[in-house]
Amino acid sequence: MKYVAAIDVGGTSIKAALVSEALGVITTSTAPTPQNDPSGLMTARALAAILSELELVHHVSAIGFAVPGALDEEHGISRWTGNLGWRELPIKELVSREVNLPVAFGHDVRSGALAELRSGAAKDFQQSIFIPIGTGIAAALIIDGKIRSSDGYAGEIGHLNVGHDIPCVCGLSGCLETISSASAISREYEKRTGFAISTKEILGRIRSDDHAWQVWEQAIAYLAVALEDLITILAPEAIIFGGGLSQAGAALIEPLQAILSERLTFQRMPQLLIAHYGVNAGTIGCAIMALDLLAKETA
Ligand SMILES: [Zn+2]
Structure with a gap:
């Protein structure tokens, strides 16, 4: 061995x-x-x-x-x-x-997608997108059964402009990862309450703490904006979430499912899944x- x-x-x-x-x-x-x-x-x-x-x-x-x-x-x-x-x-x-x-x-991100494609949540799909959400956000695009990266540049969805004014390390503002990443959620909660706690702790409070709920809801709403674009452009059969935020499980999947079901019209609704390898x-x-x-x- x-x-x-x-x-x-x-x-x-x-x-x-x-x-x-x-x-x-x-x-x-x-x-x-x-x-x-x-x-x-x-x-x-x-x-x-x-x-x-x-x-x-x-x-x-x-x-x-x-x-x-x-x-x-x-x-x-x-x-x-x-x-x-x-x-x-x-x-x-x-x-x-x-x-x-x-x-x-x-x-x-593409190495995570490789694991999911070989023996995880992406193995039964030809078209899927793997999105780990942690310090940042990026996507691996699986198209026709292969991980595609367009010379290594593709998939940096953390820098999609979703329309807000928070500045980003890339030099612009409005980026997805400065509002919906795990680190952004912690930062936003601290800005509102003065308490620096982890995303996991924030998630544990979403039913009892209005600030936690609002920060989470905002992160999900902006994530849905980016997903809608991805779905319209790439028509994945499945979107698989990994990274720290995927540990939220149903608290992540259910609200996204609800927003997307309302927003998508002609597009194919993908299955929203949590990474097998987490x-x-x-x-x-x-x-x-x-x-x-x-x-x-x-x-
Ligand atoms: Zn950016």
């Missing part, structure tokens, strides 16, 4: 797992994502440190890691990520230099990328 290190580099934390060939998660590890690291060096070293930790449990045969933002996946380059502050950064090469193992590289979809996808790389090398 071979084991791989699956490492998902998010805006705030690096989530890693030691995963077996059978996609069993043996152990996990989390570290904060280095901030102010435009050279990517601290991030590459953080990945190497996590790898050494996982290697204590079992020998690792390959690494699969994923990062957010616009990527050139083929050449291992991060073209742009707002949350990590990278521009044209050869991150795959930087990581390869730090670790003496085969390295597979991908996009955090918040771990990205990590499982990284493991699949690493295992695919090993299979290709031994073929």
